[in-house]
Amino acid sequence: MSLPDVLATAARDLFPLIWSGMITGCLYALGALGLVMIFKCSRVVNFSHGNVAGFAAFLIYGFSSGVLLELSWGAAVLLAVVAVIAIAFLTYAIISPLVFENDLTATIATLGVGLIAQGATLLIFGADIVGLDLPVPRFSLSVLGLLVTGYDLTVLAVAVVTIGALFFVIDHTKLGIAFRAISDNPFAAEVCGLNLRSVHLFAWIVAAVLGVVGALLIVPTTFLSVTTVAAFMLQAFAAAVIGGFASLPGSLIGGILIGILMNLFTFYVSPEFSSTFLLGIILVALNIFPNGILERVGGSRV
Amino acid sequence: MSDRTASIGLRNPVQGIAPAEMLGYAVIAVLVCLPWFVGGSWVFALGVCFANAIGVLSVSMLVRYGGEVSIGHAFFAAIGAYCVAILDTRYGLSLPVSLPLAVVLGVASGVLFAWPSRRLSGIYLAVSTMALALAMPELINNLDSLTGGYEGLYVSQPVLPGVSMSYQRYYIALLALVAVTYALARLRQSRQGLALLLAKSHPAAADAFGTSRVWARVSVMGISGGIAALYGAVLGFAGSTVSPSGFTLWSSIFLLVGSVVGFYGLTLPRALVGGAFLTLVPQLLSASGAWIPVLYGLALLGMILIGHYLPRIREIAGHRKEAAR
Numbered sequence: 001m002s003l004p005d006v007l008a009t010a011a012r013d014l015f016p017l018i019w020s021g022m023i024t025g026c027l028y029a030l031g032a033l034g035l036v037m038i039f040k041c042s043r044v045v046n047f048s049h050g051n052v053a054g055f056a057a058f059l060i061y062g063f064s065s066g067v068l069l070e071l072s073w074g075a076a077v078l079l080a081v082v083a084v085i086a087i088a089f090l091t092y093a094i095i096s097p098l099v100f101e102n103d104l105t106a107t108i109a110t111l112g113v114g115l116i117a118q119g120a121t122l123l124i125f126g127a128d129i130v131g132l133d134l135p136v137p138r139f140s141l142s143v144l145g146l147l148v149t150g151y152d153l154t155v156l157a158v159a160v161v162t163i164g165a166l167f168f169v170i171d172h173t174k175l176g177i178a179f180r181a182i183s184d185n186p187f188a189a190e191v192c193g194l195n196l197r198s199v200h201l202f203a204w205i206v207a208a209v210l211g212v213v214g215a216l217l218i219v220p221t222t223f224l225s226v227t228t229v230a231a232f233m234l235q236a237f238a239a240a241v242i243g244g245f246a247s248l249p250g251s252l253i254g255g256i257l258i259g260i261l262m263n264l265f266t267f268y269v270s271p272e273f274s275s276t277f278l279l280g281i282i283l284v285a286l287n288i289f290p291n292g293i294l295e296r297v298g299g300s301r302v
Numbered sequence: 303m304s305d306r307t308a309s310i311g312l313r314n315p316v317q318g319i320a321p322a323e324m325l326g327y328a329v330i331a332v333l334v335c336l337p338w339f340v341g342g343s344w345v346f347a348l349g350v351c352f353a354n355a356i357g358v359l360s361v362s363m364l365v366r367y368g369g370e371v372s373i374g375h376a377f378f379a380a381i382g383a384y385c386v387a388i389l390d391t392r393y394g395l396s397l398p399v400s401l402p403l404a405v406v407l408g409v410a411s412g413v414l415f416a417w418p419s420r421r422l423s424g425i426y427l428a429v430s431t432m433a434l435a436l437a438m439p440e441l442i443n444n445l446d447s448l449t450g451g452y453e454g455l456y457v458s459q460p461v462l463p464g465v466s467m468s469y470q471r472y473y474i475a476l477l478a479l480v481a482v483t484y485a486l487a488r489l490r491q492s493r494q495g496l497a498l499l500l501a502k503s504h505p506a507a508a509d510a511f512g513t514s515r516v517w518a519r520v521s522v523m524g525i526s527g528g529i530a531a532l533y534g535a536v537l538g539f540a541g542s543t544v545s546p547s548g549f550t551l552w553s554s555i556f557l558l559v560g561s562v563v564g565f566y567g568l569t570l571p572r573a574l575v576g577g578a579f580l581t582l583v584p585q586l587l588s589a590s591g592a593w594i595p596v597l598y599g600l601a602l603l604g605m606i607l608i609g610h611y612l613p614r615i616r617e618i619a620g621h622r623k624e625a626a627r
Binding site for chain 2: 109111238245
């Protein structure tokens with residue numbers, strides 16, 4: 001093949017790659033938003049996020065497939081969400097004395113919670129690989145040369161609705177105002193009579209639910225094993241770092257950016273060095289934007 | 303984490319040898335004699351335990367002198383381990399040649415990583431080190447012509463020909479551990495060590511005295527990376543095999559757990575507690591693999607909560623005593 005041919009083929013693949021990268025990126029953004037919610041108000045990085053969300057995905061599998069219970073998909077999801085909220089509550093109860101003392105210690109403590117969640121998944125469900133599908137219609141249509149599937153549209157719709165609802169709550173409700181006040185200045189917020197712990201707990205619960213949604217949507221593209229969701233959440237960490245760990249819109253942009261870049265890299269360069277590439281992105285991005293890409297543009301927005 | 307630093311490792315010139323140092327010497331004496339009294343499998347396990355203690359020290363050193371948490375030290379350990387294993391299997395060179403080279407490579411990679419991350423701290427550094435740990439197994443597996451891929455390499459060259467290998471694995475690891483704790487104690491008393499601690503606790507003051515934050519970060523990462531590479535090298539020698547499964551993100555997290563279990567101590571007994579935890583728990587639980595992460599997680603949480611509540615309980619107890627007088 002001559003050079004123009006190679007370039008033409010590369011260009012033809014480019015659009016579908018960017019599209020599918022954007023879809024995955026939305027999911028990374030859901031994971032990253034959960035991490036950022038917790039970090040913004042309590043300065044704790046929740047390293048258990050991926051493992052707990054993975055545990056929830058396994059619970060949904062267990063509740064709907066007959067391993068633990070035989071329920072409909074919706075009921076299984078509801079039950080798993082309740083379980084995850086309980087886990088978030090428990091986690092926060094354990095580490096809340098540390099949060100106000102030393103955020104680094106509290107962060108290490110979340111690693112412990114993550115280890116327990118992973119061990120619990122192994123103990124209950126074993127190390128086998130299982131499949132967990134979404135009950136969405138299977139169809140695909142061609143738009144401007146792009147192949148858009150029902151799964152893509154579901155992911156996009158769920159991500160838009162979830163993130164839209166989250167931003168609405170934060171911008172327009174009392175809880176959201178309290179959340180913003182605490183992330184701006186916890187001391188002043190406490191003096192004004194806000195209960196830090198209850199707002200922290202709100203962030204932990206929202207993050208846990210976002211994690212479950214992200215996990216549910218990512219699993220159909222691969223399979224479900226003990227490490228699937230945790231590995232997926234690592235990209236969410238990269239997204240949050242690039243977006244500047246304390247910015248919600250930043251993590252959205254970071255997620256989509258990571259999704260597209262990783263997709264292009266695995267297609268054009270090599271799928272075998274994706275973690276190394278991720279490391280490269282993180283180091284380069286942090287050197288150019290030490291506090292995230294939205295440092296100047298979105299300084300005042302939450 | 304910050305205030306306890308000052309009281310560790312300072313020698314009181316009036317009293318001569320401090321009790322902590324006495325304990326250190328006693329522990330060394332016991333460990334030197336131990337192989338004559340215990341079985342072969344214990345000698346092997348203790349050798350690995352000493353190696354793990356060095357790994358714990360490398361993470362604790364970063365916490366103490368840099369104020370930073372790393373969840374990527376398996377990266378530097380892998381560099382040391384593979385340096386020893388590759389020179390051993392491909393070129394037939396033994397530890398006296400490969401160990402110094404491993405440490406040099408570890409320091410170099412620590413500096414190399416510290417430079418692009420020089421302005422990062424806290425969470426940003428932790429996530430960067432996490433990415434470092436994730437990249438390592440991938441690199442090892444894809445360089446399989448050199449590293450042996452998934453199967454790994456077997457380290458078999460003796461340091462002293464003619465001496466039983468199991469004793470060599472034990473005593474070399476012990477020697478390395480003692481050397482590292484001694485070097486860290488010297489660092490604490492040196493001008494450079496004090497400058498690093500100053501840069502950590504009062505960056506502005508350190509700037510005024512001519513220690514820039516970038517310099518402090520690069521040198522702390524360099525030293526810590528060097529110790530981690532030494533850990534990897536000794537682990538490769540004492541454990542006899544080197545494979546990518548020993549240097550994953552979880553290995554890095556376990557090192558951090560060991561460091562927390564030893565309360566970030568830089569002394570020999572504390573490092574041994576952390577190393578023993580990392581070595582013995584998987585051995586005791588080898589039949590029920592799934593319990594290992596649960597137990598590590600519980601230990602991590604438990605130690606952190608003890609570290610949090612113990613000073614308070616002591617304080618209350620102290621007040622009670624005073625009130626009773």
